[in-house]
Amino acid sequence: MILQTQIPLKQQQYNTINYQSKLLLLGSCFSENIGNKLFYYKFQVVQNPFGILFQPKAIEKLILNSINGKQYKKNELFFQNGQWHSFDAHSKLSSLSQQKLIKNLNKSISITNKALTDASHIIITLGTSWVYRFIENNQIVANCHKVPQKKFLKEILSIHNIIESLNALISLIRSVKSDTTIIFTVSPVRHLKDGFIENQRSKSHLIAAIHEVINAKKNLYYFPSYEIMMDELRDYRFYKEDMIHPTPVSVDYIWNYFKNVWISNETKGTMKEVESIQKGLDHKPFNINSEQHQAFLDKLSLKMKKLKQRLPFIEF
Secondary structure, three states: OOOOOOOOOOOOOOOOEOOOOEEEEEEOHHHHHHHHHHHHOOOEEEEOOOOOOOOHHHHHHHHHHHHOOOOOOHHHOEEEOOEEEOOOOOHHHOEOOHHHHHHHHHHHHHHHHHHHHHOOEEEEEEOOOEEEEEOOOOEEEOOOOOOOHHHEEEEEOOHHHHHHHHHHHHHHHHHHOOOOEEEEEEOOOOOHHHOHHHHHHHHHHHHHHHHHHHOOOOOEEEEOHHHHHHHHOOOHHHEOOOOOOEOHHHHHHHHHHHHHHHEOHHHHHHHHHHHHHHHHHHOOOOOOOOHHHHHHHHHHHHHHHHHHHHOOOOOO
């Protein structure tokens, strides 16, 4: 008896990910779920230097500003609820100090610029087509930072708007590194604050636009995170209590698909070595001074030393 539909996915033949790959992940919070897995296995990853960015215009702006080497100034910041913020960045960069926020923003611009230049793979996760336009200057913001909603106009990006934005960011990426592999995916996180129908409308705009773009250009790919969640994990037990975010089990399930599609077979043996070390580091002994535990630590240290000889960039 078959109780589940499955999406047929094959391993990618070209441009797969290995430990020499340089990865840049940008976008919705689901990119952090996949990014955290890549971090755990010690791949070379730069993840959301400006924090979570939900919509394509925000990602496009970050890429443009990074390539242009933008330097933020005091007059571009604002004070709200006891902290300084930028409408271009997530609140994880916000600060009690105006000067520190400027430092955080400009450092993150520099990190993104280098990551774009070095990247063999860029993974872009789009979360929503809904955007907020700050009435005062008519600019679309990346994050509202709990500024009163009456100061914004809410609008949905059309498929055409999204296609334009994706084409622009692809051209920007290609301008600094022409052979970068770009993987698009749509976040399975449900934006129910927009409304049930509005969430579906939003996701459909993203999916339609992405496929229009990748069908017209080379070296662009789509990974179906959203479809795996909707079609294979279509049960509320795969969501957290908020009924919005996927559970750790769901993230693991989608990660295993991603690993099987995008990570080279030769790399998976090294991933098992890393996982063994990570589990060893998490081990809690009954007696830290016992001979048995000291022997275990010596063995673990030898494993790390051998791995680091092959891959010097790995740090535990």
